[in-house]
Amino acid sequence: MQGVKDKNGVMRYVISLIVNGDYLTVTVKGNTLLVDLLRQQLNLTGTKRGCKLGNCGSCTVLLDGKAVSSCLVLAVEADGREITTIEGVAQSEKLDKLQESFIDNAAIQCGYCTSGMILSAKALLTKNPHPTETEVRTAIAGNLCRCTGYVNIVKAILAAAEA
């Protein structure tokens, strides 16, 4: 990873990463968080900022296939790694079965937690295609829904696993 001082004397780092299948090279500061790289530099605003402390899960993305809170990951630490955001879940125009299932089961109310919920669920189903309800609840325990729509969210994930 290369670092260069900009004209104000601030270090900028050139990082390469794969975001939703695209190979990207971007310049970030040491204290740029992955969530801000995604939202502000790459305009991928489907990833939400919530508590900023790793409690709420609204900034969940997949890092090398694992669910992480992008508010607690430095962008420089994502150098050389593969990121999936909610924008990368659908196959071009075709929604993922999890996304279809969230719609069919009315698992979306205000929608703020949905991106994170779907990515946590995606990581679970990739590893464990037929989870129990307890496994589903454990996987999304770090994704808070303040509309408290958990019943339908769990239903949607279980239905997507069946499909």
Next chain:
Amino acid sequence: MHLPDFNYYQPETLQEACEILGRYGAKAKVLAGGTDLLPKMKQDVLAPEALVSLKMVSGMSDIEKVPGRGVVIGAKTSPNDLVNSSVLHENFMSVSEAAHSMANNQVRNMGTIAGNIVNAIPSADLPPILIALSATVTLVGPVGSRTLVLEDFITGVSRTAIAPDEIMEEVVIPEQSTTGSAYFKFGLRHSGALAVVGVAAAVTMQGSLVRDVRIVLGAVAPTPMRAKKAEEILRGKNVTDDLIAEAGKSAAVECKPISDIRASEEYRRDMVRVFTKRALRKAIYLEQSES
């Protein structure tokens, strides 16, 4: 909630990392998963001048059974690695269970065992069970490495015996006769809640005889603490429900909890009594069910 600026380093060897740490002294911090460090920096609790990332330092991410040494756990191992480790499932399921009781899935993917230990908050979930299993930690410094008993490594709230230019490389659970161990955590929610009380127990049983026992209490003193009087009540005795109850009462007297937003001192003491009994019963039952 802004993350303040710092100098960022991505060394490729431990030696290089120690050198950078040495240049900054206490003003630099090792960055592992960042799940303790970054929230503290965002909340102005810490403002290190430099972060030295372990990302590019290879190794330190395996969990292996090494003959003559025990179970060797790399410092960068995540809580979810501990949850999923077949080596731990076969030898010390209690460690996997303690890791599973931590945080939430995202944080369990990001955090590390070394971060949990070096951060040294009283409610941390991994130290009690690791201390009950007599774990040691190996620290690498500019002039070689040293191994400390984990029980002595944590010296106070957010204080440990590590020097500013040292890096934790591995945690070792030594070979031992113990096979029955358990960790019980009480948090205010199932997920994403720190321990109000955590109790770990490890026993060596011979039939119903308690040959050895270690009980470690978390979140009820500045550091995880052994309940040594409770251990004495059981050591060398034939186990009975009455003795287990007595050990629970003793642990409740021995601990030094505070009252805070999560629970009162009295409540914590009573939970220590109950969880000491449960941890002992589970550890003893597991051992006896195997023989």
